[in-house]
Amino acid sequence: MNYMVGKYSVRPAKVVSNIEIAKDIYILELEPLHLHEIPQPFNFFMIWVPRVDEIPLCIADFDGRKLKFLYKIRGDGTKALAKHYKDMMVGIKGPLGKGVNIRPTLNSKWLVIAGGIGIAPIPYLIKTWKNYGINIDLLWGVKTMDEIFNIYNFFPSSVGSKIILATEDCRYKNGYCGTVVDALRCIDVKEYNGIIAIGPNSMLKIICLELYELNPYIALETMVKCGMGICGSCYIKASDKLLCTDGPVFSCSEVIEHLRSSNINY
Amino acid sequence: MNYMVGKYSVRPAKVVSNIEIAKDIYILELEPLHLHEIPQPFNFFMIWVPRVDEIPLCIADFDGRKLKFLYKIRGDGTKALAKHYKDMMVGIKGPLGKGVNIRPTLNSKWLVIAGGIGIAPIPYLIKTWKNYGINIDLLWGVKTMDEIFNIYNFFPSSVGSKIILATEDCRYKNGYCGTVVDALRCIDVKEYNGIIAIGPNSMLKIICLELYELNPYIALETMVKCGMGICGSCYIKASDKLLCTDGPVFSCSEVIEHLRSSNINY
Amino acid sequence: MNLEISIAGIKLRHPLMNASGILGYAREHILKLIRYGVAAIVTKTITPKPKRGYDPPILIELPNGGLINAVGLENPGKEAIPELVNEAKRHYMPILVSIGGVNEQEFIEVASVANDAGADAIEINLSCPHTKGYGIEIGTDPHNVYNVVKSVASVVSIPIIAKLGLSDKVVEAAGKAIEAGAKALTLINTIKSLYIDVYTLKPVLTNIFGGLSGPPIHPIAVRVVYEVYKEFQPEIIGCGGISSWIDAAEFIIAGARALQIGTALRGGSQNVIVSILEGLRNWMLIHGFRDIREAIGISVRG
Amino acid sequence: MNLEISIAGIKLRHPLMNASGILGYAREHILKLIRYGVAAIVTKTITPKPKRGYDPPILIELPNGGLINAVGLENPGKEAIPELVNEAKRHYMPILVSIGGVNEQEFIEVASVANDAGADAIEINLSCPHTKGYGIEIGTDPHNVYNVVKSVASVVSIPIIAKLGLSDKVVEAAGKAIEAGAKALTLINTIKSLYIDVYTLKPVLTNIFGGLSGPPIHPIAVRVVYEVYKEFQPEIIGCGGISSWIDAAEFIIAGARALQIGTALRGGSQNVIVSILEGLRNWMLIHGFRDIREAIGISVRG
Numbered sequence A, B: 001m002n003y004m005v006g007k008y009s010v011r012p013a014k015v016v017s018n019i020e021i022a023k024d025i026y027i028l029e030l031e032p033l034h035l036h037e038i039p040q041p042f043n044f045f046m047i048w049v050p051r052v053d054e055i056p057l058c059i060a061d062f063d064g065r066k067l068k069f070l071y072k073i074r075g076d077g078t079k080a081l082a083k084h085y086k087d088m089m090v091g092i093k094g095p096l097g098k099g100v101n102i103r104p105t106l107n108s109k110w111l112v113i114a115g116g117i118g119i120a121p122i123p124y125l126i127k128t129w130k131n132y133g134i135n136i137d138l139l140w141g142v143k144t145m146d147e148i149f150n151i152y153n154f155f156p157s158s159v160g161s162k163i164i165l166a167t168e169d170c171r172y173k174n175g176y177c178g179t180v181v182d183a184l185r186c187i188d189v190k191e192y193n194g195i196i197a198i199g200p201n202s203m204l205k206i207i208c209l210e211l212y213e214l215n216p217y218i219a220l221e222t223m224v225k226c227g228m229g230i231c232g233s234c235y236i237k238a239s240d241k242l243l244c245t246d247g248p249v250f251s252c253s254e255v256i257e258h259l260r261s262s263n264i265n266y
Numbered sequence C, D: 001m002n003l004e005i006s007i008a009g010i011k012l013r014h015p016l017m018n019a020s021g022i023l024g025y026a027r028e029h030i031l032k033l034i035r036y037g038v039a040a041i042v043t044k045t046i047t048p049k050p051k052r053g054y055d056p057p058i059l060i061e062l063p064n065g066g067l068i069n070a071v072g073l074e075n076p077g078k079e080a081i082p083e084l085v086n087e088a089k090r091h092y093m094p095i096l097v098s099i100g101g102v103n104e105q106e107f108i109e110v111a112s113v114a115n116d117a118g119a120d121a122i123e124i125n126l127s128c129p130h131t132k133g134y135g136i137e138i139g140t141d142p143h144n145v146y147n148v149v150k151s152v153a154s155v156v157s158i159p160i161i162a163k164l165g166l167s168d169k170v171v172e173a174a175g176k177a178i179e180a181g182a183k184a185l186t187l188i189n190t191i192k193s194l195y196i197d198v199y200t201l202k203p204v205l206t207n208i209f210g211g212l213s214g215p216p217i218h219p220i221a222v223r224v225v226y227e228v229y230k231e232f233q234p235e236i237i238g239c240g241g242i243s244s245w246i247d248a249a250e251f252i253i254a255g256a257r258a259l260q261i262g263t264a265l266r267g268g269s270q271n272v273i274v275s276i277l278e279g280l281r282n283w284m285l286i287h288g289f290r291d292i293r294e295a296i297g298i299s300v301r302g
Ligand SMILES: Cc1cc2nc3c(=O)[nH]c(=O)nc-3n(C[C@H](O)[C@H](O)[C@H](O)COP(=O)(O)OP(=O)(O)OC[C@H]3O[C@@H](n4cnc5c(N)ncnc54)[C@H](O)[C@@H]3O)c2cc1C
Pocket: A044, A053, A054, A055, A056, A057, A058, A059, A069, A070, A071, A072, A073, A074, A075, A076, A077, A078, A079, A117, A120, A121, A220, A221, A222, A223, A224, A225, A248, A266
C-alpha cells in the first residue's frame, strides 16, 4: 500500500554540500529522497536537524532535483546545521507558505531590497521571474563587508540582474556606505513596477512607512514552529494572517500594524 | 483531505429495482455512489443487507454505471435482500476476486454450462466476450420449469448466443429432459475451444471428472466471509488457493481434490 | 433545514467548532478561526502560568495521514483569558475556554478567571497525552476525573465540559464527569504515539512522544462516543479525525450533538468547515431530517 | 547482510511472520502463508472448543486506510492443532500456536495440546478487543496477565510469547508477563473501534464493534514497543500497521526483533513480504548494518 505522504511530513534529504561562503553564512545543498511539489520563490522548508532543532529556511535555489539554502549562524540550531557534511541526513518539511504569490506583469521591472541574510530567497526569485521576462534590480545591504559573497558566482542565473551593495562598515568600495535604507533614498523607486523587501523588521518598518503609497511587498519573519497553521506561533499582529500559511510575503498595508508594534530587532 | 477509499470498503449503493423474475429468483439493479473499478465477468460483490447479512453475488450485468445481480432466495440474507425496494440503500464491497482471468483466443467458440442460479454471472460474460468476437453457447439446466426466465429479454446482449435448456421436471418442452449433465452428454464438447461450468458442486464434480482431459474451467462457491483473503473461510481444500482472491474461476486440475472431498450439495 | 444546536446551554449556529490547540491563544487567532467559519471558539488549553512549550519539531504529518504533536501546552497563562473572551464577544462568537493544570487548585485558578471574564463555558482538558502531569494521568482515573470536575464546578457558574481521552475506563470516567457536574463531554483527545525517522534513526519530535490526531483515530473516537452515548445519553462534542461531512455525520449518529475539528484545519484552507456543513445539509435532505437533532444518536437507538 | 534472527529461542530466516488471525487455522492456510514468504507461521487464535465466529460483515476497510474486524475468534478448536503443526513441519516452517480462552484453565488446555503437538512456541492472545471474555478484559489488568502467563508456563516446555494490546498499563503488563515467564512479547493487537454507515444509519459490522488494524495504529504500536523496550529490553515482536519496509524498520529501531504482518496481506498480494525484505536489506546497506540485530532498539539507546 502506498499512502500519500503529505507536504507536512518530514522527508529524508541527503546533504550534498554545506559550505561557509561568507562570515557565518553557509550555502547548504540538499537532495531530497522525494519532493512533494515544485517549490516557488519564497516558499520555505522546515529543516530538521535531528534531536537539535527544526529551522525554517527559504529556498535559495532549485534545479529540479536539489534544493539550495542560504543561512546564517544565529543560535544552536543553525550552529548544529553547519556541522552537517556530505551524505549526512536531515529531514525536510515543505514547501511551506504561499511563496511569492504575486502575479507580476510580463517584462516589468522590479526592485528587490534585501537586508543581511534576507538575501536567501532572492536568487531563486530572480531565476524564476526571469522566465516571465522580469527584470530585477537588487539592493543588498549588510552590516560588515565580510558578510558579502559573490551572488553571480554561486547563483549563475542572477547574472543580468543589477546588484547594488551597501555596507554599514563602509568597507565595500563599489557600493553605498550606510544602511540599505540610506542607499534606498538614492534610488528612484518610482521607476519600478513593484518593490519587494526582506530583512530585519526594523528595516521593513521604515520601508513600509516611507514607501507606503507604493504599497511594497515585504517578506516577514516570525517564530515558526509547526509550519501548517495549527500552532499559532507565527501570527501577524493585529491581523488574521499566519505567516506560515499566508506568508511570508505580504503587502505593507496588510501587516503595517504588526511592524508598528514589533520591537524585535535582529 | 481525500483518502483513498479502497476496494474493500463498504460503499453505499441505491436500489434501482429488485424484482422477482422466476420462482425465488430476483434481478437486483443497484446504482453505486462511487465505483472502485470496472468489474470483470465473474467478479463478485459482497452485498451488505444492513444489520442482516453480507452476501457474495456475482455481477450479472453492468452498463458503466449501474450494476445488476441475479440471485435466488436461499436463507435469511437473500430473503431480507428481496424486501429491498427502489431508493433503499445497501452497501457494496468489491469488485472482488480475479474474475474470469482467462484469455480466450479471438473468435473462438466456448461452451458455458450453468446449473440453477449458476446462470447469474453468464449474461455479463457473454456481453464482455462478445467484444472479443467470442461465440458462447449456453447450456442451462434447472430443476423445475418455473426457475426459468427469458435471458434474451432481461439481458439483450445475450441475443445471438445459442441457449440450450434442460429441466429436471421435464416441463419445458423446447429443451432437454433431465439434468444439465444428461444434456451435456448429447453435445459434442470437442467442437468448442473452451468450456466453463458453474453450478452446484455435485454438478461441477461430474463435469470435471467426465471432461477431465479437456481441463474445463469451473466457477466454485465456498463460504465467503471477508472477501479479501484474510479470514480464511473460502479456502479450496487441498490447495493453497482462496476463492475470494484467486477465484471464483479455476481450472478443474487446480481444484479436483476440493471437489472430490466435498459432500456439500446445494 | 436546521443545523442550530445548543450544547451545555450555549446556542450554536451550527455544530462545528475548532478543537482546542488549533490556534486559540491570541486575539489574532480568534480572527482567523472566525474566518474558518466555526460556530464557537475553543481556546488553547490555558494553564495558570504561561508555558513555553517544546522546541520544534512539535508537529508533523505521518505516512498514515494523521498528525503527531507535542506542543507542550504552550500558552500565555490565565492572564490572557479576558482578552480572548473580549475578542470573541466583539464578534458575537461563543467562546469555550479550555483549562489545564497539574492539580485541582490549578484547574480552579484558571476556571475562575474564565468564569469572571464571561466565557460561555469551560472545557476541562483531562487528556493531554504528552505533557507530563497535565491530562492523561488524571483522565485515566475516573476518581480523579470526578474530583477535578467537582472542584471546578464548585467555583464557577458557567457550564463545564469535560474533555476525556482514550483510556481503559473512559466510559466510567464519562459517567463520573457527569455525576460531578459536567454539562457536556468532549470525546476524545489525541492518542500517545511515536514517530521515528528510519534514516537518522531518531525520534522526530523533540519530546519524543506525541499525540496522534486526524483520520487514524476517527473510528476509535466514534466508538467512544457511541459507548458513552449508549450508557448515559449525555451531551457530547465529538472530536477526532473529522475531515469530511461523512466523518461528521458518523459522529452525530453515534451520539454527538456538536463537533470539534483539529487536524483538518491544517494548511489554512478556508473551506473545510463550509464544505462539511454543505455535506451535512445534503445528507439531512437525503434522510428527510429537518432538524439535526433528529439524527443525534440515531444509530444507537435504531 | 544477515536478516536471520531468533525469537524466544526459535531461529528465523528473517524477521517477518504473519499476524495471528490472517488465515492460520486450516492446512491450506499454511500453504498459502508459506507462499507469501513468511519465516514462521502464526496460527489463528485457537480456543478449547470450535468457535463459529460472527456472521458477515466481519471485516471491512475504512476510509482512513485501516481495517476494522470482528471475526469473533472463529476457529476449529484445539483438536486441529496437531494437523496445523504437522503441515508446518512438513515444510520445515516454525509455527507459533496462538491460544485464547476465558479463564486460566482454558488457556492451559489449549497450550498443552500445542506443547504436545510439537509447536515451536505458544503465543498467548491476551488482547482481542471485540470478543467478550476473550482477551482485552484480561490484558488490561497486569495482575491477570501475570496469572495467565504463569499458569501456562507451569504446564508447557515450549517457549511462551505474550501478546498484549493497547491499554493504560501496557508497560506494566509487559513487565508482569516477562516476570511470569514469557520469553517474548508481541505488541500490539487491534484497537476497539466502530464504523457506522451514514447512508443506512447503521453500524456495519454484525458485532457492531471491531478491532482497528493497519496503518492508522502503527504510530501507537511503535510507541508501545519503544516504551516497553526502554523499560525492560525484552524480546519483542512488533505488530500493527506494517505495510512497507519503512514501517518495519521503524519497529526494529524502536526495539522489535521480529515483526508480524496482518492487514497488509489483504488482497492476496504475493510480494508484500518480499518487498519489505528487499527494503530492509537496502536500508541496512545505507546504515552499514551487517546484521539486523545491530539495529534493534538503536533509537532508544542512541
Ligand atoms: C519563513 C522563514 C524563512 C527563513 N529563511 C531563512 C533563510 O533562508 N536563511 C536564514 O539564515 N534564516 C532564515 N530564517 C531565520 C531562521 O529560521 C533562524 O535564523 C533560525 O531559526 C535560528 O535558529 P537557531 O536555533 O540557530 O537560533 P536560536 O537560538 O533559535 O535563536 C537565535 C535568534 O534567532 C531568532 N529566531 C529563532 N528562531 C526563529 C524563527 N523560527 N523565526 C524567526 N526568528 C527566530 C531568535 O529570536 C533569536 O534572536 C527564516 C525564518 C522564517 C520564519
